[in-house]
Each structure stands twice: as C-alpha cells, then as structure tokens.
Amino acid sequence: DSGQLHQYDAKSVLSSVQVLIFDLDGTLIDSAADIRRALNLALADEDLPGIELEAVRLMIGRGPEVLLQRALAHLGETADAGRVAQLTAAFRQHYTEQDHDLSRLLPGAADCLAALAQQGIRAAVCSNKPTPNCLEVLEDLGVAQRFAVIQGSGDGLPLKPDPAPLNAIIDRLGVRAEAT
DSSP: OOSOOOOOOHHHHHHTOSEEEEOSBTTTEEOHHHHHHHHHHHHHHTTOOOOOHHHHHHHOSSOHHHHHHHHHHHTTOOOOHHHHHHHHHHHHHHHHHSOOTTOEEOTTHHHHHHHHHHHTOEEEEEEEEEHHHHHHHHHHTTOGGGEEEEEEESSSOOOTTSSHHHHHHHHHHTOOGGGO
C-alpha cells in the first residue's frame, strides 16, 4: 500500500454486506452496572469487598472467568482455579437471578439497528454472555426482534475471541463470510 488513507463510501461498503454481527456488552448495551451488581454479590458470598463501577468496567471482556480473575487480582487476592471456578459459578447465578434493570442501550444503537433493517441488512449478536441472558436483556430493552441470530455462550462453542461462534452465526444464516 502507498500509505495513503482510503476514503470509503458507506453506501458502497454496505451494499455488499448481508449480515452485521455485533458484540453485546459495551457495543450495543451498557451492562456494566448489572455485571457489577452480580460480581459484588458473588464477592460478598466470600466475604470479599465490592468493587467500584469504573474499575469493573475495565475488567469486563473475555467472559466471566476472566472477570473473576481480574477482580481477585484487583483485590490482591489469590486467583487459583478452584476459587475462580467457585466465584464464577456464584457470579453466573446472581447475574441470571437478577433483573437487568441497570442495563441500557448505548446511544444510537436502536437507530443503527433500525437503519440496518431499512437497508435490508440482517443483524446478529455474538456474545460471551450466556444465550438466555442475551435474549432476556435484549427483550427487556425492546430490540430482540431486530436480530436474526442471538449467539451467546453455553451452546457448546468456545468463547470469543475464538472464531467458532462467529462462524456458527455465518453458517446458520447461510451467508458468505465476505458478506458479513
């Protein structure tokens, strides 16, 4: 490449796209406060102190096991595999049992999804959050019907960043990767 910046016309780029796949947390929704609540309940089960929201925001990503490893490191606690597994199970239980009243669509997300639908572009979600939790929060936020596929964890596929969940969506929708 000559090192020059390329200008892209959004309409021409979108003309070849049939499916747009979104991550969920931090991309379409801000769920950090709900994640924090479940995390702090799991930590309290072990008599550990809670963690502030802004610190939790920096810990989110790559699934709940990593979240718990990061939380324990933040607290200066040991993060052996057994402890992480126990806290992860508690986190998942608390997250599943709570309502998702603290989660919000990010600004522009609803408009983006509506514009994609108008253009005839299907949308999908690929998340490390368990599929039932993805469905529940998207239904609560009134946008679940906008997605052709909602793929979360717990369906026998590895977690992102492994490409298997993305490939499963592409296969399920019968599109070429180049059109996704």
